[in-house]
Amino acid sequence: MGYNTTSWMTYFALNGAATSVEFTVGTILNALCVAYFIRKPSCPTNTLFISISLTDFVICSLSIFSAVSGINGGQPVIFQSGLFCNVWGVVWHTGYGFSIFLIALLSVVRWRRLVYPLRNMKRGYIGIAMVVYLALQLFKSTMNYWYVKQEYKYKEPFLGCSVSNIKVQDISNIDKVLYILLYVCETLLPAIPAVTFSLATFVSLQREQIRCSKRIDNGGACLSFSSCGPATSNNGKASVSHHGGEKWGKKRDATVTILALVGTYIMFNLPMWILCLGDAAYVFTSGRAAIWGSKENFTTYYMSYHVIYIHTALLNSITNAVIYFLRLRGLRQFVGRFWCDCRKKNGAGGMELVLVRSQVTMRLEDNSIVRPHLR
Numbered sequence: 001m002g003y004n005t006t007s008w009m010t011y012f013a014l015n016g017a018a019t020s021v022e023f024t025v026g027t028i029l030n031a032l033c034v035a036y037f038i039r040k041p042s043c044p045t046n047t048l049f050i051s052i053s054l055t056d057f058v059i060c061s062l063s064i065f066s067a068v069s070g071i072n073g074g075q076p077v078i079f080q081s082g083l084f085c086n087v088w089g090v091v092w093h094t095g096y097g098f099s100i101f102l103i104a105l106l107s108v109v110r111w112r113r114l115v116y117p118l119r120n121m122k123r124g125y126i127g128i129a130m131v132v133y134l135a136l137q138l139f140k141s142t143m144n145y146w147y148v149k150q151e152y153k154y155k156e157p158f159l160g161c162s163v164s165n166i167k168v169q170d171i172s173n174i175d176k177v178l179y180i181l182l183y184v185c186e187t188l189l190p191a192i193p194a195v196t197f198s199l200a201t202f203v204s205l206q207r208e209q210i211r212c213s214k215r216i217d218n219g220g221a222c223l224s225f226s227s228c229g230p231a232t233s234n235n236g237k238a239s240v241s242h243h244g245g246e247k248w249g250k251k252r253d254a255t256v257t258i259l260a261l262v263g264t265y266i267m268f269n270l271p272m273w274i275l276c277l278g279d280a281a282y283v284f285t286s287g288r289a290a291i292w293g294s295k296e297n298f299t300t301y302y303m304s305y306h307v308i309y310i311h312t313a314l315l316n317s318i319t320n321a322v323i324y325f326l327r328l329r330g331l332r333q334f335v336g337r338f339w340c341d342c343r344k345k346n347g348a349g350g351m352e353l354v355l356v357r358s359q360v361t362m363r364l365e366d367n368s369i370v371r372p373h374l375r
Helices: 005-040 044-071 082-115 124-140 174-190 191-217 247-282 298-327 329-345
Strands: 153-157 161-162 352-358 359-364 370-374
Touching: 005 329, 005 359, 044 124, 044 298, 044 352, 082 124, 082 153, 082 161, 082 191, 082 247, 082 298, 082 329, 124 174, 124 298, 153 174, 161 298, 174 247, 191 247, 247 298, 298 329
Parallel strands: none
Antiparallel strands: 153 161, 352 359, 359 370
């Protein structure tokens, strides 16, 4: 069908402009988050924060090509290259599924940290889980090459590359079940551990805080928790504190941050879950349950797919970074120092500020005068 009508040009222009803004904001915020988390102490939770921010950065970076196609009236532009289209399709679909898994894994790790504070979780276990699931996502994203013998193709309403339409009337019941397991369940199933362990984390935190308050009132003590590793003590077993308010405040803040990430994941993926359920109904009824508009030309479907799949993924990635900025004072301070350093290095007069430990050396390009200035 033709895409030169006024309505289609408006659709492409609006999506191109919106995606451009999402790309700019998302890549900058997530790049700053990655730079900040890398400088933090190594622990399972911080490893997951790095992985989530890095995955969100990749998702936002890939969106620039959809934005370019939208601004150019839905033309493929760089998607004209079959190789690039296939690479984009594999990386995008892999990154989307992997980001969902990371949120679910983060909720599990946080729950274990609260319930078993004296047991340290090795980062190697987290790394193995991420590598295995990433391999499964790559397997799923490339399955279309060897199973249905189809490559990723550019779709104008989608403004991206996807697998070509499959006639559901021609596929077997086994293929239908396989489709549900690979494409529907991988989107819906991570919500179960994410929600379950998030609620369990909240309940565990509340109960332990009540028990700690009672122990303090009775002249006892509470365990203190570091940001990484198991709880420690002066004698190497358990750290105790008669004033546990600050420690509990930090634990509560960390839990609230993770709960906010899980809530954001649910909010932005709910439309995708509905779309997946619609796909499941369409596949299992052999095309009779076309709840997403006319399935004959798939135009309405791909428009819905773009709005739900592209924009919700980008907004989720951006909101994750915004949550970090709102909840983590250290991140705000890091960005503030970074911004100030950049402004000073590019300031007028040719002055270059070089940070050396606790001093800032001001060098004037006009002469050799060097004046140390303590921060």
